[in-house]
Amino acid sequence: MIQDIPGPDAYAPARHGETTGDFEKTPGWLDWYDGPTTPTFQLPAGAVDAHCHVFGPGGQFPFAPERKYTPCDASAAQLFALRDHLGFARNVIVQATCHGADNRALVDALNRSEGRARGVATVRRDVTDAQLAELDAAGVRGVRFNFVKRLVDRVPTDSLEEIVERITPLGWHVVIYFEAEDLPDLYDFFSAIPTDVVVDHMGRPDVTKDPDGPEFDLFLRFMRENPNVWTKVSCPERLSVTGPRALDGEQHAYTDVVPFARRVVEQFPDRVLWGTDWPHPNLKDHMPDDGLLVDYIPQIATTPELQRKLLVDNPQRLYWPEGA
Numbered sequence: 001m002i003q004d005i006p007g008p009d010a011y012a013p014a015r016h017g018e019t020t021g022d023f024e025k026t027p028g029w030l031d032w033y034d035g036p037t038t039p040t041f042q043l044p045a046g047a048v049d050a051h052c053h054v055f056g057p058g059g060q061f062p063f064a065p066e067r068k069y070t071p072c073d074a075s076a077a078q079l080f081a082l083r084d085h086l087g088f089a090r091n092v093i094v095q096a097t098c099h100g101a102d103n104r105a106l107v108d109a110l111n112r113s114e115g116r117a118r119g120v121a122t123v124r125r126d127v128t129d130a131q132l133a134e135l136d137a138a139g140v141r142g143v144r145f146n147f148v149k150r151l152v153d154r155v156p157t158d159s160l161e162e163i164v165e166r167i168t169p170l171g172w173h174v175v176i177y178f179e180a181e182d183l184p185d186l187y188d189f190f191s192a193i194p195t196d197v198v199v200d201h202m203g204r205p206d207v208t209k210d211p212d213g214p215e216f217d218l219f220l221r222f223m224r225e226n227p228n229v230w231t232k233v234s235c236p237e238r239l240s241v242t243g244p245r246a247l248d249g250e251q252h253a254y255t256d257v258v259p260f261a262r263r264v265v266e267q268f269p270d271r272v273l274w275g276t277d278w279p280h281p282n283l284k285d286h287m288p289d290d291g292l293l294v295d296y297i298p299q300i301a302t303t304p305e306l307q308r309k310l311l312v313d314n315p316q317r318l319y320w321p322e323g324a
């Protein structure tokens with residue numbers, strides 16, 4: 001699974017918007033934003049971008065045959081340049097569905113990070129103990145289960161339960177990605193997971209609904225009833241309907257998402273994480289300026305203490321418990 005990793009200089013730097021190898025981007029694909037602004041909001045020292053991805057480069061790390069989209073390349077070097085530009089200290093790199101359960105691009109990025117990145121992998125039930133040990137040594141600390149139908153074919157829950165049993169002894173956690181409308185059906189399965197569980201993008205609330213209404217209330221109840229559940233208050237650019245977009249210097253972007261994220265940060269200050277979601281797969285409407293996305297953070301974490309927990313203390317506890 002993670003053999004044949006090229007050495008550090010084995011490939012040329014990827015160019016913006018390019019897709020190398022024998023691949024063509026999905027029609028209408030939006031490339032990540034080149035030349036983001038420097039954030040106005042100064043991130044606290046030690047801040048972690050706790051949700052981002054690498055794509056390929058396709059010429060070195062081919063996209064998976066079962067993928068639902070073909071992106072532009074987004075290399076580890078490009079990710080780390082963004083990290084430094086925005087002022088993050090570290091990254092948590094999450095296996096993107098376009099790579100299926102082939103974690104080579106992720107592991108390569110972790111190996112290049114000089115300890116400044118941890119990973120969340122995708123594995124199948126036939127993963128061997130030796131492969132899990134290799135992933136762990138590279139810095140993987142969790143597995144991702146995806147329930148978003150446009151991204152993956154459904155994996156039966158008994159196979160996911162087997163994976164949970166395999167990763168529990170390693171001290172790993174489970175990252176889950178699902179749509180709000182599917183939480184009622186998945187609630188009991190999720191509640192039975194014994195490890196820490198991290199929900200991607202607040203379980204994708206429909207922000208045209210009332211943040212105090214029954215749908216988001218179920219998500220808040222899920223977090224209240226399960227003290228092992230954390231969430232990423234990320235992806236306002238994906239959830240927003242009315243904007244305004246994080247473009248053209250906008251300092252108060254995505255105001256329709258703010259009430260949702262703020263409720264979560266204020267009710268569960270010790271179980272929230274934040275990430276850019278760079279390179280923002282599958283956006284259809286616009287590609288945000290990542291500098292302005294960072295400027296969104298103080299709208300949802302309004303005090304220095306909440307900001308420090310969200311950006312430094314919480315990700316450190318989950319991904320670098322041994323200390324930085």
Ligand SMILES: O=C(O)c1cc(C(=O)O)oc(=O)c1
Binds near residue numbers: 277282
């Ligand atoms: O909403 C998405 O399209 C999306 C896709 C992926 C992925 O393909 O892994 O990851 C995300 O965090 C979000």
